[in-house]
Amino acid sequence: MKIPNTLRQSGGADIKLKIKKLPGIVKVFLLVLFSFLFLYVLYYITDNLFNGSFRQWLSDRYTSANMTTDIYTGEMISSISVDWFQLKTDVLIGGALLICFFVLAVHFSVQAGRRRQEQETVSEISEGIHTYLEKDVELEEAFPPSCMEIGIQVVQMKSSMEKKEQQLKAESQRKNDLITYLAHDLKTPLTSVMGYLSLLEEAPDMPQQQRQKYTRIALEKADRLESLMNEFFEITQYNLQNMILEKEEIDLYYMLVQMAEEFYPVLEAKGNTCEIHAEENVKVYGDPERLARVFNNILKNAVAYSYPKTAVKICAQQQDSGVQIQFINQGKTIPKEKLKFLFEKFFRLDEARRTNTGGAGLGLAIAKEIVELHGGTITAESGEEQTVFTVELPNRKKF
Secondary structure, three states: OEEEEEEEOOOOOEEEEEEEOOOHHHHHHHHHHHHHHHHHHHHHHHHHHOHHHHHHHHHHHHEEEEEEEOOOOOOEEEEEEEOHHHHHHHHHHHHHHHHHHHHHHHHHHHHHHHHHHHHHHHHHHHHHHHHHHHOOOOHHHHOOHHHHHHHHHHHHHHHHHHHHHHHHHHHHHHHHHHHHHHHHHHHHHHHHHHHHHHHHHHOOOOOHHHHHHHHHHHHHHHHHHHHHHHHHHHHHHOOOOOOOOOOEEEEHHHHHHHHHHHOHHHHHHHOOEEEEEOOOOOEEEEOHHHHHHHHHHHHHHHHHOOOOOOEEEEEEEEOOOEEEEEEEEEOOOOOHHHHOOOOOOOOOOOOOOOOOOOOOOOHHHHHHHHHHHOOOEEEEEEOOOEEEEEEEEEOHHHO
16 A cells, blocks of 8 residues: 655645555564564673673572582582473473463554555555545545445445435425416416305395306316325325335225226216226235225326227236236326336426326325335336236235
């Protein structure tokens, strides 16, 4: 690793000095050299500076003087004996302590080197991440070869973050546009309701037929106003992050029949019909209230974009892996470039916001999240003026 040091000359220019990290073999050589010098200094001190005291200590500890009488001459003879047991004991203890000291020194040196290396690696990675994210540089310029694998992961993370950021910006823009449109649309039905009610109040002798006509129009505008207010509520309250599912076994056939009956007024207004193709004993395991909302949102979308006087088909069948439910309607083919955005929040097919199809663009997004919370999938296909929404939910044993 290169560690830049910066010095400033008198002229103001910066000089960058680069100190190279010593290789391992040089470190070992320096350690051996230092140990040799240390031992030599220790030898010199004991042999020269403290020679007398050291010799006296050795003599006192490991030797003893003995006086014996020569049996032939009768003279006293002095002899010195070495205490080999004490010498061997001290050598063993000293050697053991020296080895322990050496092992500990090596251990702490290795640990210190490892910590220093880890800090340097972390610094390299941190600097590389900062450089790559903040500056327009290539991957090889930001990360050294040893950190290239981490650099590749950072590239992937950066790409994912940029994609997420773009999606959030697009979603926020769609939401803001939708709220602006809704706020503008609120004025039209409100003005109409107030206008027709004012006419009814100002003309108490108005003919009954005309009174009924104005009353009906005011009621229709009030219904539209309520629908727009519901869209506002749906946008502000959209949050499924903390949803807790209360699962149970559901009679799917009965749920679909009941839902088709509830949609009868909406279907009748366009001359549409709803056909259910399913066995009466088909069951599904899940949260009945949440799944009812899923099917309601899909059917509402299917009816809104169906040709008048056509049938909306609901097919359900039990499979080995679970249950498959399909909603099929006849209408304009959805372009492929729009089909992939159907389940995104605040996405709407009709950009002109016609009153018969104008919605907040949350119905299918909510349906997708609920289905995925159940461990299932939801897809859409469109072609030859036919659109098919397919919901697949797993069996109970897979929950």
